[in-house]
Amino acid sequence: MDIKTARAWVRAIAASVEAGKDRLTRLDSAIGDADHGNNLHRGFTAVDAALATHPAATPGDVLVTTGSTLISKVGGASGPLYGSLFRAAGKRLTQSAPTPADLADALDAGLAAVRKLGSAQVGDKTMVDALTPALEALRAAAESGADLPAAAHAAAKAAADGAASTIPLQARKGRASYLGQRSQGHEDPGAASTAMIFTALAEAAG
Numbered sequence: 001m002d003i004k005t006a007r008a009w010v011r012a013i014a015a016s017v018e019a020g021k022d023r024l025t026r027l028d029s030a031i032g033d034a035d036h037g038n039n040l041h042r043g044f045t046a047v048d049a050a051l052a053t054h055p056a057a058t059p060g061d062v063l064v065t066t067g068s069t070l071i072s073k074v075g076g077a078s079g080p081l082y083g084s085l086f087r088a089a090g091k092r093l094t095q096s097a098p099t100p101a102d103l104a105d106a107l108d109a110g111l112a113a114v115r116k117l118g119s120a121q122v123g124d125k126t127m128v129d130a131l132t133p134a135l136e137a138l139r140a141a142a143e144s145g146a147d148l149p150a151a152a153h154a155a156a157k158a159a160a161d162g163a164a165s166t167i168p169l170q171a172r173k174g175r176a177s178y179l180g181q182r183s184q185g186h187e188d189p190g191a192a193s194t195a196m197i198f199t200a201l202a203e204a205a206g
């Protein structure tokens, strides 16, 4: 993943969050507080501005700036969680031209940061339910010698399946957990936005 692709990824996330903002907010209105779309829209608009003002020198810098900006601009649970994901991934992404395996290593470090902060397991009905299978698919594709576009497409498919898998679950983390059984039957908004993030990676990778 070169710097152009890293920038294109973040721009594609911003565009898809803008286009999907109302859907994310609708999902969050069913089992949360109806702000997930606005939270991410505010966050990625600020990320775009930060990257325009302070151009990053490496793919890792792009992700660190993305993460730090999300942490400082988004108040909800998703700001610190996504912020930690991108910041920890960016810190690990020290290569100037990371391979798919390097990206998998970096994003695994990001997922570890999310789990440390939010202590969610797979099955708790959170973004972790989409992130985990996406990163497993990215890793498997990288190990089988796939290039970034193919690896990113595999990750995007796994993330979408992971997001869909949250529908029947009862939430055990975040605001949705306050609803108990009433959280069942709705897709988790954070898992849905994670699927958008990996679709954006596939788009940016080509």
Ligand code: ADP
Pocket (backbone or CB within 6 Å): 028, 032, 033, 035, 036, 039, 040, 075, 076, 077, 078, 079, 081, 114, 117, 118, 119, 120, 125, 126, 127, 128, 173, 174, 175, 188, 189, 190, 191
């Ligand atoms: P808030 O819940 O503070 O309003 P958002 O609506 O922006 O924040 O984000 C909600 C999403 O954050 C949830 O759908 C879920 O995916 C994710 N989330 C919440 N708590 C956790 C946690 N402890 N670990 C992982 N993800 C979480």
Ligand code: MG
Pocket (backbone or CB within 6 Å): 028, 032, 033, 034, 035, 036, 076
């Ligand atoms: Mg919310």
Ligand code: MG
Pocket (backbone or CB within 6 Å): 033, 035, 076, 077
């Ligand atoms: Mg909120």
